[in-house]
Amino acid sequence: MSTFTLLQKISITGLLVIGLTLIAISALADVLDGDFENGGGDWQVFADPGFSATFPAAGGNPGGYARLYADFPNVGGSVCIMQTFLCGDPDQGTECTIGFDYNLTLIDAAPGSARIIVVIDGITSIVVDHATADWEFVSYVVPCGTHTIEICLEVDPEHNMWQACIDNVRAECTGGVPTEAQHWDGIKSLYR
Numbered sequence: 001m002s003t004f005t006l007l008q009k010i011s012i013t014g015l016l017v018i019g020l021t022l023i024a025i026s027a028l029a030d031v032l033d034g035d036f037e038n039g040g041g042d043w044q045v046f047a048d049p050g051f052s053a054t055f056p057a058a059g060g061n062p063g064g065y066a067r068l069y070a071d072f073p074n075v076g077g078s079v080c081i082m083q084t085f086l087c088g089d090p091d092q093g094t095e096c097t098i099g100f101d102y103n104l105t106l107i108d109a110a111p112g113s114a115r116i117i118v119v120i121d122g123i124t125s126i127v128v129d130h131a132t133a134d135w136e137f138v139s140y141v142v143p144c145g146t147h148t149i150e151i152c153l154e155v156d157p158e159h160n161m162w163q164a165c166i167d168n169v170r171a172e173c174t175g176g177v178p179t180e181a182q183h184w185d186g187i188k189s190l191y192r
């Protein structure tokens with residue numbers, strides 16, 4: 001005979017439901033680890049052999065950042081970081097602006113043999129396919145709601161030794177959710 005009473009079972013089930021709900025909510029709350037100041041634990045990493053994604057604590061724009069790297073002598077492939085997040089309320093907001101800072105460094109490779117690729121909700125765009133001297137930024141406008149962003153370093157076959165740095169991945173829903181968007185005020189000035 002079970003040691004749990006019906007009431008206890010209901011309570012445990014209720015707690016499990018609440019717990020899972022909280023996990024689901026937290027997994028979709030804004031972009032997590034977007035500034036990489038606490039590493040990149042909230043990002044999923046997909047890396048081909050010889051490719052890596054690390055999260056150094058210094059050297060970003062500023063502080064921590066994501067370093068996507070294609071090492072020698074492995075040739076060709078990609079490494080991506082991916083996250084699904086909630087950008088405001090689709091019923092109240094109008095536009096979600098997703099952006100991030102990046103640079104692409106040719107360490108010892110043929111010019112033009114690598115690029116930063118971004119996939120938002122399955123739509124691919126090439127951010128840059130040439131080495132950049134300084135941090136630059138890019139942004140995309142999509143409807144508010146749940147979105148998945150994937151940021152990748154892709155290197156052509158027979159090439160390697162490229163580095164892509166990513167920092168300040170951010171998303172802001174504008175047009176009707178001021179209370180939720182308030183904490184983004186501090187970084188709005190980054191959009192130029």
Ligand SMILES: [Ca+2]
Nearest residue numbers: 035060062064
């Ligand atoms: Ca940072």
